[in-house]
Amino acid sequence: MFDRSQIHIVGISSSPRHANTEILVQEALGAAARKYGVSTQLVSFKGKRILGCVDCKGCTRRREATIQQQCVLEDDWRELVTPLVDPVPNGIIVGAPVYFFNVNSQLRAFMERCTSLVKGYWSHDLPHRPPDWSRTAAGALAVGYHRHGGQEQAINTIVHWFLTLGMVVVGSHHPVEGPVGYIGAAGWQGVSVSKAVDAVLQDEWGLRAARTLGEKVAGTAILLATGHL
Numbered sequence: 001m002f003d004r005s006q007i008h009i010v011g012i013s014s015s016p017r018h019a020n021t022e023i024l025v026q027e028a029l030g031a032a033a034r035k036y037g038v039s040t041q042l043v044s045f046k047g048k049r050i051l052g053c054v055d056c057k058g059c060t061r062r063r064e065a066t067i068q069q070q071c072v073l074e075d076d077w078r079e080l081v082t083p084l085v086d087p088v089p090n091g092i093i094v095g096a097p098v099y100f101f102n103v104n105s106q107l108r109a110f111m112e113r114c115t116s117l118v119k120g121y122w123s124h125d126l127p128h129r130p131p132d133w134s135r136t137a138a139g140a141l142a143v144g145y146h147r148h149g150g151q152e153q154a155i156n157t158i159v160h161w162f163l164t165l166g167m168v169v170v171g172s173h174h175p176v177e178g179p180v181g182y183i184g185a186a187g188w189q190g191v192s193v194s195k196a197v198d199a200v201l202q203d204e205w206g207l208r209a210a211r212t213l214g215e216k217v218a219g220t221a222i223l224l225a226t227g228h229l
Contacts, residue, residue: 007038007221009091009214010083014045014107019197020143022046024187025095027207028141028214032091036218043083045106048076052109059116060123067128071116080110085117085131091221092133092167093214094158095141101150103142103157111161118165131165137220138167139213141185143200151186159183170220172213181209 011029015021022044029040051073058072067085068078084092096103118130140158142151162169172181187206189199200206222229 002226004037004222005039007036007090007218007225008087009033009038009040009093009218009221010043010089011040011093012043012045012080012095014094014096014104014110015143016046016104016106017197018044018046020187020189020200021095021097021141023198023200024141024143024185024206024210025093027210028093028095028139028185028217031211031214032093032218035215036222038091038218038221041083041089043080045080045110048080048106050077050080050106050109050113051075052105053112053115059119060126063127067117067131070119070126070128071113073113077110077113081114081117088131088133088136090135090225091137091139091217092162093139093141093217094162095143096154096158098142098144098150098154101153103154107158114161114165133165133167135224136167137170137217137224138162139170139172139184139217141181141187141210141213143187143189143206145190147188147190149188149190151188152183155184155186168220168224170213170216172209172216174212177212180205180212185209185213 013022142154
């Protein structure tokens with residue numbers, strides 16, 4: 001009997017706060033664990049410093065002990081990316097707050113820096129091969145101030161990053177209710193008059209989409225790992 005707790009799902013909240021985005025990521029992870037018994041891990045960007053890629057080509061010249069150290073920039077990116085590479089997880093859920101109709105700058109910088117992880121495709125003398133995410137299920141979610149405030153644009157950005165890295169992308173399609181969130185889970189912060197840091201808890205549709213996304217990521221991760229549910 002396969003132990004489903006061996007299936008590991010990493011959830012990333014790129015918000016600089018412990019607030020609505022993190023709540024939605026936690027909802028997705030919680031649904032995955034409840035339905036399938038998988039293990040989960042939350043990674044928060046709160047208080048973290050992440051510099052954008054400067055295309056210095058340093059990652060093609062260095063010969064470091066770990067693939068995370070190939071990037072020359074000194075900040076928190078190495079710590080934050082480690083759960084995605086050591087070891088490669090079975091599933092990834094990335095959530096972002098919407099800033100100016102797209103993902104926040106911290107997440108954009110994080111994604112850019114991952115170019116250092118895949119340089120081995122072109123520089124064959126590097127000490128590390130790119131991580132193999134070909135059997136990693138991936139789902140995206142976003143939280144906007146308004147119901148139609150750029151969530152789908154932000155989710156699209158995350159999905160394109162998944163695809164670029166070779167992950168298996170899933171949406172929030174429910175087996176009975178259909179496409180609850182279509183390409184991902186979109187939450188609405190402005191559902192609450194108070195605009196509180198936990199306002200998304202009043203967005204029933206956003207919560208349902210996040211839970212559906214989490215279940216879809218976990219179920220797909222198990223299929224990719226074992227061939228059956």
